[in-house]
Amino acid sequence: MTFLYKANATRGMEWARFFAARAPDLPFRLWPDIGDPAQVRYLAVWTPPENIAVTFRNLELVFSVGAGVDQFDFSQLPPHVPLIRMLEPGIAESMVEYVTMAVLALHRDLLHFIAQQREQTWREIRITQAAKRRVGVMGLGLLGQAVLERLKAFGFPLAGWNRSPRTIQDVSCYGGRQALPEFLAQTDILVCLLPLTDETRGILNTSLFEVLPRGAQLVNVGRGGHLVEADLIEALERGLLSAAVLDVAEQEPLPAGHPFWSHPRILLTPHIASMTTPETAVEFVLDTIGRHRRGETLPGRVDRERGY
Known part of the structure; x- marks a missing residue:
């Protein structure tokens, strides 16, 4: 049996x-050197290969090398083969760092000062106390909870919204679509950490921006598909939003000439908020393979009906 890796x-x-070093008896291959496809039992991928079910007829497990699985067409995966999203700790640690950086940059008006630097002039901006800056996180899974835990140290009033109810100490939690407007109305900095599903695609749109307090700010570290890009530009022009930090885009890499590149109220990064750490990822993968062989519950197993 063989483990096949198809990613960076x-x-x-x-x-x-x-x-x-850790599994010398399990042959490891790097795409496109797949060897005998009938020997491939385990597949770790970012962009799935075509015709998975036909090419790898003895597949037992498919791993996403990232926390998300929206890049998969579930209909192309054999129904009996579990799809596992990556749960190694490096993803959460790097995401926590990035979101903390983004929230603090918005809180301390960094985009305004970057613009002033380019103009070679300084204009005073009064500091807002953290206790008066409300931060809300959409998506209360592993990453969302880790982000909120770190943000507690700064004294922000914290809230979270999730498809299903959650309880988190010192965080006002809201569950379900009916609770979304109440959550948004008290959010000055909105962080999107939702999985991308049919239900959440395009959720960051004009209707949502209009419910936020006027001049609110956005951090999108979910997927580019969450954001209606034209609506963000309009919201910034109308003053519904005052700034945005974006790590993801509908088209990646962002094409030349896209308005996000030069917009003074948008800070861009190239989908680097979190990355899988190879050492701990391999530990997670090998542990999961061991659990699978023993017939145990698999952490990170994707519910295909929910899409995550």
Whole structure:
């Protein structure tokens, strides 16, 4: 049996070294060197190969090398093969760092000062106390909860919204579509950490922006598909929003000439908010394979009906 890796080739070499050290009896291959496809039992991918079910007829587990699985067409996966999203701790740690950076940058008016630097002039901006800046997180899974835990240290009033109800100490939690407007109305900095599903695609739109307090700010670290890009530009022009930090876009890499590149109220990064750490990812993968062989519950198993 073989483990096949199809994602970033440089990180794949690191995966190969950790596999050789920790699972020397499990052959490891890097795409496109698949060897005998009938031997492939385990597949770790970012962009899934075509015709998975036909090419790898003895597949037992498919791993996403990231926390999201919206890049998969579930209909192309054999129904009996579990799809596992990555739960290694490096993803959460790097996401917490990025969101903390973004929230603090917005809270302390960094985009205004960047604009002033370019103009070679300084204009005073009064500091807003953290206790008066309300931060709301959409998506209360592993990443959302980790982000909220870190933000507690700064004294922001914190709220969270999720499809299903959650209870988090010192966080006002809201569940379901009916509770979304109440959550939004008390959110000055909105962080999107939702999974991308048919239900959440385009959720960051004009209707949502109009419910936020006027001049609210946005951090999108979910997926580009969550955001209606034209609506964001309009919201910034209308003053519904005052700034946005975006790590994801509908089209990646962002094409030349896209209005996000030069907009003074948008801070862009190239989908780097969180990255899988090869060493701990391999530990998670090998642990999951062991659980699968023993017939145990698999952490990170995707519910295909829900889409995450």
